[in-house]
Amino acid sequence: MKIVIGSDHAGFRYKENAKKYFAMTAEHTCIDVGTDSEASTDYPDYAVLAVNALLSRKADMGILICGTGIGMSIAANKFKGIRAAVCESTAAAQLARLHNDANILCIGERLTSWEKALEIIKTFLETSFDDSERHCRRVDKLNKLPQ
Ligand code: RB5
Numbered sequence: 001m002k003i004v005i006g007s008d009h010a011g012f013r014y015k016e017n018a019k020k021y022f023a024m025t026a027e028h029t030c031i032d033v034g035t036d037s038e039a040s041t042d043y044p045d046y047a048v049l050a051v052n053a054l055l056s057r058k059a060d061m062g063i064l065i066c067g068t069g070i071g072m073s074i075a076a077n078k079f080k081g082i083r084a085a086v087c088e089s090t091a092a093a094q095l096a097r098l099h100n101d102a103n104i105l106c107i108g109e110r111l112t113s114w115e116k117a118l119e120i121i122k123t124f125l126e127t128s129f130d131d132s133e134r135h136c137r138r139v140d141k142l143n144k145l146p147q
Contacts, residue, residue, distance in 0.1 A: 001027075001028045001029075001060045002030075002031065002059045002060050002061075003022065003028045003029070003030050003061050003125070004030075004031045004050045004053035004054060004059035004061075005019065005032055005064075005065075006032070006034060006035075006046035006047065006050040006064050007064065007065040007066060007109075008035055008046055008065075008066045008067075009035060009038045009039060009040050010065075011072075011108075011109045012035055012037065012038050013038070013114075014065045014107060015032070015063075015065050017117075017118070018065075018117075018118075018121060028125065031059055033046055033050050034046055043066045043071040044075040046064065047071075047072050047076045050062045050063075050064055051075075051079045051104075054081075054082065054103060054104070055079065055081060055082075061103055061104070061105075061124075063105050063124075064076060064105070064107075065106070065107045065108075065117075066109070067111075068108035068110060069087075069088075069108035069111070069112075070086055070106070070108070072084070072104075073085065073086045073104075076104050076106070078147065079147065080143070080147045081103075081143065082103060082104060083100055083101060083102045083104070083139070084102065084103075084105075085100060085102040085104070085105060085106065088108070088116075088120075089116075090120055090123040093105065093120045093121075093124040093127070094124075097124055098127060098130040098135075099130065099135055099138075101129040102124070105120070
């Protein structure tokens with residue numbers, strides 16, 4: 001799978017950790033849209049870069065990391081076709097994929113340990129959408145909402 005990954009300064013360390021994990025396992029290829037240091041930046045800038053990679057089909061799935069995951073999710077969810085979910089547990093990550101067909105995982109580096117974040121990332125990427133009629137109908141309705 002092609003993963004686009006981005007962060008602001010507050011999520012930079014976990015972004016680098018995740019990239020190392022992806023390089024080590026060689027299961028996924030990774031597009032890094034920045035930021036490239038812990039110098040202060042603005043999370044919407046990186047959310048937009050990641051969204052563009054997804055919407056132009058350069059990536060299949062996205063991971064966005066900031067201090068809480070919240071700012072990244074608010075920014076990403078402004079775009080039609082994006083379903084970004086902030087997840088602080090593997091259960092949330094699994095359900096975000098199963099029920100919501102979430103295509104961006106948002107993580108808060110200040111709120112989640114790296115060990116937990118890695119479990120969340122793995123769960124999110126390993127879980128497929130449950131395409132039963134009721135979930136498809138609800139996601140279709142999401143896609144039709146004004147943005
Ligand atoms: C940066 O200080 C912080 O506000 C940002 O990373 C994020 O948590 C916003 O939602």
